[in-house]
Amino acid sequence: MAEDAKSSPASGGNFPLRIRGPREFYGGLALVALAVFALWASSDLAGMRGFSFGPGTTPRLFAWLLIAVGGGIAISGLFVDGPPLETYALRGPALVVCAIVVFAVTIRGFRFSFFGFPVRIPELGLIVATFLAYMISVLAGREIRWLESLIAGAVMTAFCVVLFRYLLQLPFPLWPAFF
């Protein structure tokens, strides 16, 4: 790869280095970061014992290979021209994730501690959780029509309740249970 850089004087002598393929560069870098994180997370695991694998052998093997390949991609991104970074949308992904997380924490309630303060989210049950998640998802769209969405959300909620609770008889709480 280093040879490639020398033989391409298009922007020769242009130092500090311009990142030529940012999509590759940052993508590869992120993979290396993931692998390094995995190495750290698996550092407590035993390795090879004689010729038998320990629990840490394969994770570390895969992590090192990923560092090599991811690093290679990142380096090639430095020297080989590639497409520019795409713009990331923020609102859409954030609201979709928000809808999913709201569903997850409200379907049966959720407890966690936030800097030592215990936080308790009440159980809202299938009906409220589904409808909430639906309406938050709606916000992620490009065009929002409130009346239509409210009706569609209600229909979808009813459909899910009938399908999952009554037809499939899955043990979901239907209504909010406060304390």
Next chain:
Amino acid sequence: MSDLLSNLWLGFSIAGHPINLGFCLLGALVGTLVGVLPGVGTVATIAMLLPITFGLDPVGALIMLAGIYYGAQYGGSTTSILVNIPGEATSVVTCLDGHEMAKQGRAGAALAIAAIGSFFAGCVATVLVAALGQPLTRVALEFGPAEYFSLMLLGLIFAVVLAKGSVVKSIAMVLAGLLLSTVGSDLDTGAGRMTLGLPELLDGIGFTNVAMGLFGFAEIIRNLESSGANREIIEGKIKGLMPTRQDLKDSSWPIARGTVLGSILGILPGGGAVVASFASYTLEKRVAKNPKRFGHGAIEGVAGPESANNAAAQTSFIPLLTLGIPPNAVMALMVGAMTIHGIVPGPQVMTKQPDLFWGMIASMWFGNLMLIIINLPMVGIWVRLLRVPYRILFPSIIVFCCIGIYSIDNSPSDVMIAAIFGVLGYLLVKHDFEPAPLVLAFVLGPLMEDNLRRAMLIARGDMSVFVTRPISGVLIFISVTLLVLALLPMIRKRRDEVFVESEN
């Protein structure tokens, strides 16, 4: 031969049972629906429906799930031809010529040829699955851990070679998938690996969560970004569903070639319906007397890929049912479905559960028969579904996915993990990384590790066992050759690019 016939008879008697026929129809209907609707993928759908199969009889459940997979291949073509948006990743290439045909007022012929091709391919593939089942099972029983490891390695290499885009990036995705698959309890020692102290991660990251995140949520996030795709539905022009004699003559060879190609690519691990349709289109273009017609409504460009994707969808059951190795993400979900019912996929399925094995195979033929009826005379109903705007559809998919994931284990953390993978999938696509090899590696990871460890133990740490055992050696040889062949043009191309650049 008489063995095969009696087995098939058993299969048909099971698949022909009214209840199983009902499940088959249900699967075909859901599959068509999923196929027709763009933005709703097969993987996400099967993942969503896994919990629904809890209470069902295993044969019926698997018949239904299989129907969804090949049913989607039929439905996908309808949207491609009429709207020029692929309803399914497998019918992307059908847009090219199918939609052109529709614009020329030949939508009926295109739809009919797509369905007829799919039906022919489906029938051939059904026979193939039945015929190859027994010999492959016998081979599989000879396999030791070294052979299994090499076979899975070959599968991953295939996935890398056949994936779109850069080979190196696909390798990175495979490695990331393998790495993620090691999270959770160690098989031998029970030690929690990379769990970060979270008890939720002790069981590992659930495959359904990964698949739903990468294929379901990520897809939605991406679709929200693309400016409201104009769905210009060609309607009213669907007349004369009967193709002319000339159409049939023109498409008979492409259908045959597509079927063969699709069947082969379906069996290969790492292959599957998407690759098959692309490969078939390329092949048709290559063998055509006048390749310039392609892209301007050549019926061969519809007939070949549509036959190929359906053939591949069905033959990809072969490695799953005989070797216990899922060749693609959909089959990996089938493993999940089988495990829910306490069935371990592998060579023993055929001997221990002949009802399930042969029933499922025979159901494919019934399913194809139903699908041709669902998709041809009833095409108008499906077209009407396309009018449902995405702004109503996508929140419904999101909540349905959420409930689906939650219901598998009643676990809120699973839902959150899927959300994380949704964001990850979005970022991967933004950087031109393909999620498909990651998912396949994630599924094969634990199996590969287990077999690698066992092989090494048996060989007392001698790495050469993978090359010295004949079957394993051949598999490794093919893997290496493939990888080199795939990497060579890339290196050469890169040189060329650099060369061109330096000339400027």
